[in-house]
Amino acid sequence: MIEIEQLTKYYGERKAVGPLSFTIEKGEVVGLLGLNGAGKTTTLRMLSSDLLPTSGKMRVDGVDLVEAPEKIRQKIGYLPDRPPLYGEMTVREYLRFAAKLRGMKRNVDKRVDEVIELTDAGEYADARIDTLSHGYRQRVRIAQAIVHKPKLLLLDEPISGLDPVQIVEMRALIRSLRGEHTTVVSSHILSEISETCDRVLVIRDGEIVAAGTEEELRERMGEDDALPLGDDEGRRHAPYRRPALRRLTLVVRLPEGRDAKALLSVVEGVEGVAEATETEALGEGKNAVGVAVVSGTDVREALVKAVVTEGFGLLALERDSKELESVFLELTKKASDTQEEEE
Amino acid sequence: MSATLLIARRELKAYVRSPLGFVLAAAVLLGEGIWFMAKAMGSPGEKALSAQVLAETFNGITGGTILACLIMSMRLIAVEQEQGTLILLKTSPISDRTVVAGKFLSVMVVLVLLSLLSAYMPALIFVNGKVSLGHILVGYVGTLLLGASVTSIGLFGSALAKNQVIGFIISGAIVLVLLLMWLLAKTSDPPLKDFLDGLALHHLRQRDFMTGVLRLDNVAFYVSLCFVFLLATVKTLEARRWR
Numbered sequence A: 001m002i003e004i005e006q007l008t009k010y011y012g013e014r015k016a017v018g019p020l021s022f023t024i025e026k027g028e029v030v031g032l033l034g035l036n037g038a039g040k041t042t043t044l045r046m047l048s049s050d051l052l053p054t055s056g057k058m059r060v061d062g063v064d065l066v067e068a069p070e071k072i073r074q075k076i077g078y079l080p081d082r083p084p085l086y087g088e089m090t091v092r093e094y095l096r097f098a099a100k101l102r103g104m105k106r107n108v109d110k111r112v113d114e115v116i117e118l119t120d121a122g123e124y125a126d127a128r129i130d131t132l133s134h135g136y137r138q139r140v141r142i143a144q145a146i147v148h149k150p151k152l153l154l155l156d157e158p159i160s161g162l163d164p165v166q167i168v169e170m171r172a173l174i175r176s177l178r179g180e181h182t183t184v185v186s187s188h189i190l191s192e193i194s195e196t197c198d199r200v201l202v203i204r205d206g207e208i209v210a211a212g213t214e215e216e217l218r219e220r221m222g223e224d225d226a227l228p229l230g231d232d233e234g235r236r237h238a239p240y241r242r243p244a245l246r247r248l249t250l251v252v253r254l255p256e257g258r259d260a261k262a263l264l265s266v267v268e269g270v271e272g273v274a275e276a277t278e279t280e281a282l283g284e285g286k287n288a289v290g291v292a293v294v295s296g297t298d299v300r301e302a303l304v305k306a307v308v309t310e311g312f313g314l315l316a317l318e319r320d321s322k323e324l325e326s327v328f329l330e331l332t333k334k335a336s337d338t339q340e341e342e343e
Numbered sequence B: 001m002s003a004t005l006l007i008a009r010r011e012l013k014a015y016v017r018s019p020l021g022f023v024l025a026a027a028v029l030l031g032e033g034i035w036f037m038a039k040a041m042g043s044p045g046e047k048a049l050s051a052q053v054l055a056e057t058f059n060g061i062t063g064g065t066i067l068a069c070l071i072m073s074m075r076l077i078a079v080e081q082e083q084g085t086l087i088l089l090k091t092s093p094i095s096d097r098t099v100v101a102g103k104f105l106s107v108m109v110v111l112v113l114l115s116l117l118s119a120y121m122p123a124l125i126f127v128n129g130k131v132s133l134g135h136i137l138v139g140y141v142g143t144l145l146l147g148a149s150v151t152s153i154g155l156f157g158s159a160l161a162k163n164q165v166i167g168f169i170i171s172g173a174i175v176l177v178l179l180l181m182w183l184l185a186k187t188s189d190p191p192l193k194d195f196l197d198g199l200a201l202h203h204l205r206q207r208d209f210m211t212g213v214l215r216l217d218n219v220a221f222y223v224s225l226c227f228v229f230l231l232a233t234v235k236t237l238e239a240r241r242w243r
Helices: A040-047 A069-075 A091-101 A108-118 A134-146 A164-176 A190-196 A214-224 A260-268 A300-309 A321-332 A335-342 B002-017 B019-041 B050-074 B078-083 B086-090 B096-117 B120-128 B133-160 B164-179 B181-186 B192-199 B203-210 B216-240
Strands: A002-011 A014-024 A029-033 A055-060 A076-079 A152-156 A182-187 A199-204 A207-212 A245-253 A273-283 A286-294 A313-319
Touching: A002 A040, A014 A040, A014 A055, A014 A207, A029 A040, A029 A190, A040 A055, A040 A152, A040 A182, A069 A076, A076 A134, A091 A108, A091 A134, A091 B002, A091 B086, A108 A134, A134 A152, A134 A164, A164 A190, A182 A190, A199 A214, A207 A214, A245 A300, A260 A273, A260 A286, A260 A300, A300 A313, B002 B019, B002 B096, B019 B050, B019 B096, B019 B120, B050 B096, B050 B120, B050 B133, B050 B164, B050 B203, B078 B086, B078 B164, B086 B096, B096 B133, B096 B216, B120 B133, B133 B164, B133 B203, B133 B216, B164 B181, B181 B192, B181 B203, B203 B216
Parallel strands: A029 A182, A029 A199, A076 A152, A152 A182
Antiparallel strands: A002 A014, A002 A055, A199 A207, A245 A286, A245 A313, A273 A286
């Protein structure tokens, strides 16, 4: 759906993006993850044909975006970082305007009603946009991007400024668009990307520094934690790669007569568990255990079975959210920061 | 064409829904009305010919038109830029030409409405004096051509600036320079004098329209001015995509 080759964008002398090369398949939901100023918005602006690149090629659905932008814009829905809303219009009028502007000629009213329902903005469909709360404006922002049924949907920071309830709703909405649209979501918030996207492109200083599924990124970071070994004559072998680990947190209630040590030995006895070292007493007999699991193995079922069979009360089993965050921080850390640390 | 009309219609709705449209129309019509009263009544004991009063009336109407077109056009692109709505137009399957045409058309519609609302003044002279319908129509043609030229300059200023005040200052400065060309012409010798007179936006050219003379070179001047500044506006928008 999207093919990008050696794309660069300079603002004057300053490089904003590039060289950037990646492809996105039809129907994928891809997250563009990076810190503020990494080049996410510029990349999306180029993909939406709002900005032209300094060099490189961009093709959407086989059409060159630089050579024939007007031909492809009808297939693109763009949600920019600043809401492009006309305050004096009602939600319904605005969506009708956006649909017609994007070339929709038939069944405009029907489609507008559908989108209003989909984004749950029906309560305020006939209210002026400048009277809406931030959350409802966000819904209208999304609605304008999908009203013309685009093949490609570009969402720049879609949950920015939303409250927790609205964030959950927005994520559900983005997930519901999967399959119908190819979607690119940009964000600097890791949880947003990991909750909604099939694949992640990590962008730093305008370049893609890592790409893959959440699992692949985690494994890559694990593999990088390598120990170079040498033999007696000083020849170096290929580095020994420590198997990548995933971390889970297990919370259990200790039965009478059983202590944390017993819990640890039960957990460590499960196949696929590399180590179970951290324990934390949470009071009232509750204990939290950090479980390191060899990546690629799913130990949850066996772990739960072992813990319950041994008489421990299972309270929670969850993935350690800090784990992916540390991967993200590592990937987006600037080269200069790394050098400073080494010095 | 339908996208041009769509954009023009949205702009017109924005005028109607904000106080700006009504306040501006009221202020312009009030100013023109006072000017007309003063010119129609004349000085005590002095008899004014109806054709002269009509010419002076159009002089007042053109003043109001220049101001109205500058104020209406200053916001057309700059406000969209400020509010972030321009991106909706720029990422839609329409050309920058269509965007500019739609916005230009909206001001022209308001200008025609303003002209219709001011028509009671020439109508009073027509009923009570001796002027031809052709004189009145030519006067309005001049007013509309002048308004279209100022609007295209206003659009250009609005496209250059990131906020409407700066847009107003840029386009106001261009209009002012073109208005004052005749003063420069006065202090120059031919052929520079003729050249500067030719560039003057109002002085000799509007005098012809006000006195009921429709000349092709005057029409060609205003049409060319519109074309040049509308093209410059389109090119400014296109260039922004490269920035």
